[in-house]
Amino acid sequence: MSSAHADSNLDALRERLLAVRHRVESAAAAAERDARDITTIVVTKFHPASLVRDLESLGVHDIGENRHQEAQAKHRELADLDLRWHFIGQLQSKKARQVRAYASAIHSIDRPALVDALRSEEASVDAFVQVNLTDDPGRGGVAAADLGALVEHVLATPGLRLRGLMAVAPLEEPARPAFARVRELSESVVRPLAPAATDLSMGMSHDLEDAVAEGATHLRIGTAITGNRPVAG
Ligand SMILES: *Cc1c(COP(=O)(O)O)cnc(C)c1O
Secondary structure, X not given: OOHHHHHHHHHHHHHHHHHHHHHHHHHHHHOOOOHHHOEEEEEOOOOOHHHHHHHHHOOOOEEEEOOHHHHHHHHHHOOOOOOEEEEOOOOXXXXXXXXXXXXXXXXXXXXXXXHHHOOOOOOOEEEEEEEOOOOOHHHXXXXXXXXXXXXXXXXXXXXXXXXXXXXXXXXXXXXXXXXXXXXXXXHHHHHHHOOOOOEEEOOOOOOHHHHHHOOOOEEEEOHHHHOOOOOOO
């Protein structure tokens, strides 16, 4: 790749990053919120470590990945950078300890067995409990009816610092009311058990405005910043 090509890639990346920052700022202003209370995690799944390096050079420090092996490899390759790795994908219990080793935050806590597997008497990792907003148990996330028990389980487990809830808006319905349900669950179920665990990890490339309007504190943005993902190979 010529350096001119590399520069134009970096320029395009910077443009997309700025465009998303502007979207977040506009959405925050519309909701009378402070954009500084909103962390944008850039989701780099399927992209090479070099893209993460470029993002870091543009001031990005929060990186999201959804597959353990890929995340672990990038973490190793980029150990010289100041990055926080957010694990956002479905997580097998047998991989839990390995993910803990490099992740600053795990957004996809969805069942008691995974909580037990993440137990540690050593360092704490930030924990988000994922809520399933559909009726399909295959989508990932705990059913709303089981949320309180899972939150209590997290709170009783050493090594997990509960930050709040995470959700993915269902494709079948508008995002805004779905995100409103997450906010309501946070207020009615999480707040009485853990008053400080008010964070909400929700909002992706196409629905970040709806998420900010409903109180998102952590956006997980992929394609709007990275461009289209390479096809999985
Ligand atoms: C891929 C992914 C994202 C980012 O999606 P985009 O539509 O590319 O912004 C966010 N959250 C999760 C859980 C993901 O798997």
